[in-house]
Amino acid sequence: MASVTALEPGGTTTSGRPDPMVPRPFRVRRNRRDTTDTCTLELEPADGVPLPWHPGQFTMLHAFGIGEAPISISGDPSRSDRLEHTIRNVGSVTAALVAAEPGTVLGVRGPFGSGWDVGAARGGDVVFVAGGIGLAPLRPAILEVVADRASYDRVVLLYGARTPEDILFADDLRAWTERDGIDVEVTVDNGQYAWRGRVGLVTHLITRAGFDGARTLALVCGPEVMMRYAAQALSDRGVPPARLRLSMERNMKCGVGLCGHCQLRELFLCVDGPVLGYDRLAPLIFRAEL
Numbered sequence: 001m002a003s004v005t006a007l008e009p010g011g012t013t014t015s016g017r018p019d020p021m022v023p024r025p026f027r028v029r030r031n032r033r034d035t036t037d038t039c040t041l042e043l044e045p046a047d048g049v050p051l052p053w054h055p056g057q058f059t060m061l062h063a064f065g066i067g068e069a070p071i072s073i074s075g076d077p078s079r080s081d082r083l084e085h086t087i088r089n090v091g092s093v094t095a096a097l098v099a100a101e102p103g104t105v106l107g108v109r110g111p112f113g114s115g116w117d118v119g120a121a122r123g124g125d126v127v128f129v130a131g132g133i134g135l136a137p138l139r140p141a142i143l144e145v146v147a148d149r150a151s152y153d154r155v156v157l158l159y160g161a162r163t164p165e166d167i168l169f170a171d172d173l174r175a176w177t178e179r180d181g182i183d184v185e186v187t188v189d190n191g192q193y194a195w196r197g198r199v200g201l202v203t204h205l206i207t208r209a210g211f212d213g214a215r216t217l218a219l220v221c222g223p224e225v226m227m228r229y230a231a232q233a234l235s236d237r238g239v240p241p242a243r244l245r246l247s248m249e250r251n252m253k254c255g256v257g258l259c260g261h262c263q264l265r266e267l268f269l270c271v272d273g274p275v276l277g278y279d280r281l282a283p284l285i286f287r288a289e290l
């Protein structure tokens, strides 16, 4: 993809605040291939001005001349000078993003939306439940816990992928288990003869995982059907609805609550979400027509 060098940093509104509709130029530092269809882009601001963000938030990532897509931030929250996004190639915009070579300039709007607020779990247990690329939005919250590990009691990560080849962040999974005292359980839908690990649904791991539901903050990200079953299983283990948080995906365009593409009854998921408590979501996500 060609570099765009003439673009100035994002414009401002009449109030003097940056205009959230104007993308800021970020340069690709590194593009790491994670799996056959997924890459992690490491971006740095072309103007050198850091972009603070919270785990769970997303940006609108703009491939110039093609379009933009909402993509969660997957990197280390202590590094506001670097922005990582883990992207699966499913269509025109994501194909352009995963093909972006070092030096390419992309546009970034945001960060947008609500965060996981994993710090609310200090003094208790934390359970992360991830399905497929859903591990990417959870990774910053896991890194936040790792950086302050002593403040949390039991920390559990339950992760399901389609096949062993689709497992993301294998080095992290090893370090979190061996170095950081996180109880990591990985399962795949389809494992060939060389796979020695678990086969089956990630939601089944919830039943016997070691955590105390009443003292747990549970953070869940993955396909919506998986999140529904996970939320049910976590509720059955005694996790209170307000301490059970899901990250919701809907088509999004503006990112600032104007266009209505991501509306879920009274909620605009780009500003009220994407991370929402099960106390607010339960009446909505079990209704197929919403």
Ligand SMILES: Cc1cc2nc3c(=O)[nH]c(=O)nc-3n(C[C@H](O)[C@H](O)[C@H](O)COP(=O)(O)OP(=O)(O)OC[C@H]3O[C@@H](n4cnc5c(N)ncnc54)[C@H](O)[C@@H]3O)c2cc1C
Binding pocket: 058, 068, 069, 070, 071, 072, 073, 086, 087, 088, 089, 090, 091, 092, 093, 094, 095, 133, 136, 137, 248, 249, 250, 251, 252, 274
């Ligand atoms: C808050 C949020 C965070 C996201 N984070 C990530 C991330 O970290 N990594 C990542 O790879 N993807 C993420 N996505 C999904 C990503 O935005 C879509 O895959 C992307 O917009 C597809 O654009 P495209 O032009 O490549 O494909 P298109 O040609 O537009 O679509 C290809 C296929 O993907 C479906 N699709 C399009 N947009 C979405 C969407 N927003 N949600 C679900 N399905 C969609 C279409 O219905 C179609 O089936 C996130 C989405 C949201 C709303």
